[in-house]
Structure formats: C-alpha cells, structure tokens
Amino acid sequence: MERWLKVCGRQSGLSMGVYAEADGYPLMVVESAFQIPGNPSLYLSAGIHGDEPAPVEALIGWAEENKGHLEAWNLIIFPCLNPWGLERNIRFDAEGRDLNRCYNSRKLPRITSQLDVIKGRRFDVAACLHEDYDARGFYLYEIAAARPHLGEEICRELSRFMTADSRSRIDGHRSRGGLIRRRIRPDMMSGHPESFRLHFHHAARTFTLETPSEKGLDSRISVHREFLRFLSKKPKTRDGNYHGNR
Ligand SMILES: [Zn+2]
Numbered sequence: 001m002e003r004w005l006k007v008c009g010r011q012s013g014l015s016m017g018v019y020a021e022a023d024g025y026p027l028m029v030v031e032s033a034f035q036i037p038g039n040p041s042l043y044l045s046a047g048i049h050g051d052e053p054a055p056v057e058a059l060i061g062w063a064e065e066n067k068g069h070l071e072a073w074n075l076i077i078f079p080c081l082n083p084w085g086l087e088r089n090i091r092f093d094a095e096g097r098d099l100n101r102c103y104n105s106r107k108l109p110r111i112t113s114q115l116d117v118i119k120g121r122r123f124d125v126a127a128c129l130h131e132d133y134d135a136r137g138f139y140l141y142e143i144a145a146a147r148p149h150l151g152e153e154i155c156r157e158l159s160r161f162m163t164a165d166s167r168s169r170i171d172g173h174r175s176r177g178g179l180i181r182r183r184i185r186p187d188m189m190s191g192h193p194e195s196f197r198l199h200f201h202h203a204a205r206t207f208t209l210e211t212p213s214e215k216g217l218d219s220r221i222s223v224h225r226e227f228l229r230f231l232s233k234k235p236k237t238r239d240g241n242y243h244g245n246r
Contacts, residue, residue: 004030004079007063013071014063020113023084023094027110029117030063030077032070042231043118043126043203045078046224048100048194050085050092054211055129058224065225066232073232076118081194101191118202125231126203128195129224135212137165138223139178143199143206150205151179157230162215162223207231 001016008014008030015033018026035041046055059079063070080086084094093099093110102108103115132139138158142151155164155178164178173180184196199206209227211220 001026001028003060003064004028007060007067012063012067014075014077019117020110022082022110025083027081027083027114028079029114030075030079032073032075035074039072039074040125041074041076041121041123043076043123043198044129044228045081045127045194046129047080047086048082048128049098049130050082050088050090052091052129052131052213053086053089054131054217054220055209055224056080056086057217058221058228059129061221062225062228062232066229069232076121076123078114081114098191100193101189103194103197104186104192115197121202123198123203125205125207126195126198127207127209127227127231128193128198129227130208130210131213131220132210133213135165135170135210136167137163137178138209138211139165139170139175139180140210140227141173141180141182141195141208143195144181144183145199145206146204149181151181151207152177154207154227154230155179158223158226161226162211162219165212 004016008016013032014030016028016030019029020027044059046059082093082099085092102111106112140151140155142149167175169175170180173182184199195206195208211223
C-alpha cells in the first residue's frame with residue numbers, strides 16, 4: 001500500500017481508495033482520478049489467489065516504472081484482491097473460499113463491493129494476473145469477443161522472456177503456443193471467475209495470464225510486467241477506441 005501511495009499523485013494521475021475490508025485487511029483500488037472520455041480504458045487485477053505473488057509485485061513494479069505515462073489511460077487497478085492469502089501464501093481467503101469462483105455470488109461483501117466500484121463501467125481491455133503450479137511455461141486465456149484478437153501477438157512477445165507452455169491441452173482446453181482462446185457461457189461453471197464477470201458485463205477483451213509457480217520469481221515477474229507493458233503501449237485510434245473495436 002505504501003508503494004501504491006507513492007505512485008498515486010499528480011504525475012500518474014492515479015488515486016487510491018479502500019472499498020472494503022476483508023479478513024482484517026483493507027482492500028484497495030487505484031484508479032485514474034479523472035476519467036477522460038476517449039482515453040482507452042484498462043482494468044487490471046492481481047492477487048486473488050494468495051499463493052500467486054509474482055503478479056502483485058509485477059503490477060506495482062510496472063506502475064512505478066511508468067508513473068509518468070499512465071495519464072493517457074482510464075485505469076482501474078485492484079492491486080491485491082486477497083492480502084490475507086498473500087501474506088500467508090495461501091490460495092484461499094480466511095474462510096477457505098476460492099474467491100475466483102465467487103463472482104456470480106451476491107453473498108460475499110468483498111466481491112459485491114468490488115463490483116459496486118465498477119458498476120456500469122466498460123473497459124476496452126481487462127486483465128487478470130495469475131500463476132499456476134501445473135504450468136510448464138506461461139499461458140494466456142483470451143476470451144474471444146472483439147477482433148482483431150491479440151493473443152497470438154502477446155504470446156509471441158512474452159516468449160522472448162519465458163517459454164510458453166507447449167502442451168496442446170491445458171486445464172482441459174485446447175492450447176497453441178501458450179494461447180487458449182475461449183468462448184464462454186454463463187452456465188459453464190457454477191462459480192464464476194472474475195474474468196467471466198468482466199467478459200459478460202464490463203470488457204470488450206478479457207485476458208488471464210498464468211505463469212508457472214515453480215519457475216524463479218524474477219522471471220515470472222518479468223513476464224507479467226512485459227504483458228502489462230504490451231497492453232499499455234497499444235496506441236489508441238482516432239476515435240479513441242482500443243484498436244478501434246469495442
Ligand atoms: Zn490464480
């Protein structure tokens with residue numbers, strides 16, 4: 001939180017707020033203080049699974065590095081959705097719930113408060129940052145909606161920093177060069193992950209990036225940072241849309 005507070009301010013145009021408290025920890029949101037119409041909008045989140053530290057560090061590292069270049073974006077960032085789990089290296093919350101299967105539940109105040117923060121908002125891109133113990137390299141889910149798809153280009157870019165998971169099936173889904181392109185329906189899973197919610201209600205493009213937990217922390221961090229660099233360097237088009245599509 002101290003590091004995020006330092007990033008917030010005039011130069012970055014970001015401000016920080018606490019939208020809920022859970023398991024004895026404040027849950028913070030960092031966002032562009034002024035949402036400029038026409039600026040591309042980006043939703044980023046990390047740390048919903050407490051045993052996945054690289055994305056949390058990558059997100060703050062990326063923000064610190066790009067402090068002076070963030071005002072071109074309408075950003076909303078959830079830097080750490082499960083701080084209790086992060087400190088204990090535990091995937092779940094204090095009640096043993098996988099929070100990333102709770103996004104269609106109205107019973108969890110921490111989730112409903114987060115959804116209240118983004119209520120009615122649309123994002124050009126949403127990205128959820130994760131890690132996976134079974135992964136053999138990085139892999140990326142692209143929930144296909146808007147074209148052109150960006151997944152192949154992102155995977156090519158990231159494979160300069162780490163090899164992609166080369167399995168042809170990952171987690172039951174067809175994969176190629178680390179990319180899993182999915183079409184999803186609301187009835188597919190009983191408990192919805194964050195990315196489902198974002199896809200159905202908020203975002204034209206939704207990505208989930210996974211890095212292999214067994215690899216060195218530094219290389220996992222660098223893959224996530226490179227992914228964030230990729231998303232945030234894409235120029236906006238004349239009509240202000242991310243790649244001209246919504
Ligand atoms: Zn995860």
